[in-house]
Amino acid sequence: MACGPSFRFRKLVEAKVKALARSSPRLNAAWWNVQYRLGLWDYLDGGTPTGREIAEIVGEYAPEASILDLGCGTTINLPLIPGTYRHYHGVDISAKAIEQARMIGRPHATYETADILTYAPQEAYDAILLREVIYYLPTAKVSGFLERLSGFLAPGGVILIQVWAGETNPDLIAAIEGSTPPGMLAKTLELDSPGHPMLYFLIKSDVIG
Numbered sequence: 001m002a003c004g005p006s007f008r009f010r011k012l013v014e015a016k017v018k019a020l021a022r023s024s025p026r027l028n029a030a031w032w033n034v035q036y037r038l039g040l041w042d043y044l045d046g047g048t049p050t051g052r053e054i055a056e057i058v059g060e061y062a063p064e065a066s067i068l069d070l071g072c073g074t075t076i077n078l079p080l081i082p083g084t085y086r087h088y089h090g091v092d093i094s095a096k097a098i099e100q101a102r103m104i105g106r107p108h109a110t111y112e113t114a115d116i117l118t119y120a121p122q123e124a125y126d127a128i129l130l131r132e133v134i135y136y137l138p139t140a141k142v143s144g145f146l147e148r149l150s151g152f153l154a155p156g157g158v159i160l161i162q163v164w165a166g167e168t169n170p171d172l173i174a175a176i177e178g179s180t181p182p183g184m185l186a187k188t189l190e191l192d193s194p195g196h197p198m199l200y201f202l203i204k205s206d207v208i209g
């Protein structure tokens with residue numbers, strides 16, 4: 001197989017670079033800025049918006065919500081309809097992603113560059129989104145992270161976690177499911193990568209703690 005060894009090599013290198021970046025917030029920010037500058041995530045912003053499902057779940061469980069989107073990226077793929085949410089606050093470690101997010105001119109929205117592992121929101125939110133970001137945090141810290149986040153939910157609020165190809169990362173799924181029981185699987189969707197469904201976990205404020 002011509003592409004076998006080089007694919008494995010790429011994966012190995014990628015894993016090592018990611019682990020190195022995660023070891024320091026400054027390195028992590030630089031690593032993500034480089035990725036955004038190179039346009040490596042542009043594909044997330046074209047075609048069918050990958051954030052469509054989570055926008056619908058927010059509408060269902062937290063209508064007219066104040067929304068905190070952690071690891072928000074450029075946010076171009078999150079089709080929130082003005083009038084269906086009160087306020088949106090996007091946070092990302094990449095200043096480049098936040099710069100692109102601001103350029104959209106989304107109504108009732110603010111943005112901030114920060115490391116979500118240590119980020120402390122200034123207010124409580126009805127919906128806290130973690131869209132395809134949780135696997136970039138050290139798995140050992142996921143449990144404590146979710147518990148801490150639950151302290152920033154308004155009464156009746158929800159944490160929504162979007163995970164692609166969860167079957168490839170059972171430790172992460174166990175950390176999500178086990179850390180704040182009874183978190184529930186809100187949806188499983190086969191999107192455009194057959195065999196690698198997108199999982200949507202819902203954690204409600206009234207069942208935490």
Ligand SMILES: C[S@@+](CC[C@H](N)C(=O)[O-])C[C@H]1O[C@@H](n2cnc3c(N)ncnc32)[C@H](O)[C@@H]1O
Pocket residue numbers: 028032041044050070071072073074075077091092093094097114115116117130131132133136137
């Ligand atoms: C795969 S992208 C997903 C972006 C967006 N949530 C989406 O679904 O399109 C992962 C995002 O997480 C951000 N990120 C990774 N580690 C982070 C951290 N520790 N704090 C804040 N953002 C982080 C990256 O900068 C990147 O924008």
